[in-house]
Amino acid sequence: MNISHQNIDEINAVITVDLGPEDYNPQVDKAIKEQAKKAKLPGFRPGMVPTSHIRRTYGKAILFDEINRLVSDQINQYISENKLDILGQPLPKEDDKNDYQWDFNDTFSFNYEIGLAPQFDVPFNEKSKFPEYVIKADEETLESRIKNLRRSYGKMTNPEVSEDGDVLYSELKQLDADGNELEGGIVNTASVRTDLVDDKKIKKTLIGLKKDDELTLDVKKAFKNVSDVARILGVKEEEAESLENTTFKLTVKNVNRLEEADLTEDFYDKLFGEGTVKTEAEFKEKVREEVESNLAQNAAQKLQNDLYLKGLDAVKVDFPEAFLKRWLKATNPEIKEDELEEGFADFIKNLKWTLIENRIITQNGLEVKYEEVLALAKERIAAQIRMYSPGQEPTDQQLAQYAVQLLGDKEQANRLFDEVKALKVFDYLKGLVKLEKKEIEYNKFLELK
Known part of the structure; x- marks a missing residue:
């Protein structure tokens, strides 16, 4: 057996593996004997199939498998021993078209392309300078977090008139092109969060509503996120994505508002433990x-x-x-x-x-x-x-x-x-x-x- 490689350039090379019968036949013979012990064929007792029969019937397939295994093992060993820094895995050369007989006497020559990792110096040293940011909370971010905390421990109320940030518990009925209720169309009752409405003009129409008020809502224009549309309509996201009639009649059933918790010691204790924060x-x-x-x-x-x-x-x-x-x-x-x-x-x-x-x-x-x-x-x-x-x-x-x-x-x-x-x-x-x-x-x- 002979294995070698030749660089085409700095990042491409070819590994060549030459095999003779003396290199692969011992492994092939061993594989045939093992197959004979395991084979269950008509006319033969289990484990008593002659190796000659296995060789004649399955020999070429076994030869092919064993040579592939041998070549793969040898290439991997060669790459390791020669410390070749390769990318990906070796691939058989595309223009190799040797016509082998696979008769246990062939001399094989296999060529594999490999990609080589480029050589370079690590681009970092003691002189390399980088900013390490210490991020301070600006007032807007701080107030937003405080608001979320207060809402988390707040209470739900039902005001008469809706404001920005309220949730409208509503019935939605799909309309046709003429503005009439679509026969067999989507009907669903869901909570519509005004803070999730992306279209500013539509959001304005949802402010100042009372119970039993009605309006026409284009759900896809109102909500860019298809998951929001699917939730409001009670359908799967795929159906919401492909929806053509996107105009719905919205009827307000209730206005819900989450009032923020008061800044009291009881509130502070719930957040941070008793007595930790007092002011x-x-x-x-x-x-x-x-x-x-x-x-x-x-x-x-x-x-x-x-x-x-x-x-x-x-x-x-x-x-x-x-x-x-x-x-x-x-x-x-x-x-x-x-x-x-x-x-x-x-x-x-x-x-x-x-x-x-x-x-x-x-x-x-x-x-x-x-x-x-x-x-x-x-x-x-x-x-x-x-x-x-x-x-x-x-x-x-x-x-x-x-x-x-x-x-x-x-x-x-x-x-x-x-x-x-x-x-x-x-x-x-x-x-x-x-x-x-x-x-x-x-x-x-x-x-x-």
Whole structure:
């Protein structure tokens, strides 16, 4: 057996595997004997089928499978031993058209194309400068959070006249082109939230309404979100999406308003525990701390994105694009040509960043441990349980059991592994580059690119 590779250029190469009968026949003979032991064929006792019969009947198929397995194993071993940094997986060369007899005496020569990762230097060092934002809550954001908290502990009232933010409990009947009720049309009773109405002119028509008032409402014009339309009409999103007659008669059955809770010590105790907050000033400061603590995650995401964009811009390399497109088609046979072309630029960006991450990990001896992936899985599961089952706190043993089950799914395990890897690289870069702290109000932060 002989295996070698030849570089076509810096990012494309061909691996050649030459096999003679002495290389593959021992494995083929072994596979035939194993098949003979397992075979159940008419006229033969189980396990007593002659190997000559198996060779004559299934020999070429077994030969084909064993050679493919042998070639695949040898290529993978060669890539590992020669430390070839490849992209994707080796693909049989398209213009190889050798006509083999597959008679156990052929000499085979197989050529596989490989894409090579481009060479580059990691674009980060101690002199690299990045802003590290400390986001402060602006007054509008703070007041919005306070309002939401007060509404969460408020009480429902039924005022006579609707205002912006009220909920109109209404009956909706579908109309035809002439403005008459459509026979067999959609009829539903639902809560219409005025704060979700996107069209400003339509929103004005919903203000000042009383019980039993009627108006004509174009639901698709009023609500851009198809899920809102589907909920109000009591239909599936697909039906709401394809709806042609979108004009409805709305009849108000009741006006509902959620009054905000008063700023009292009882309200503060419900939020923060007894005696923790006693005054409005203390309450506002506590909310500010909570908001800014949550905004720290936004700042971290901004820094992470800045590092990502800097890496993509600084690393100027070429990729074996023709090979990668062929590989993507081979691994995703259902993908259409236009879909491939449309998403290829983003694929290259993600590939470039993955190579940067991998080089940082390799050069600095970083390691993603199973325990870290398991801990992240437990964290994700615990968050889900708290979201869907408030008040329920699983034990660490339960979380560990759920996490192990989750990691049994290869796709989920890979996703969590990549998350841990990304966090490790991010933490490393934060300790490497020069970070300049900058305070900024949240509304100004949102304007940053």
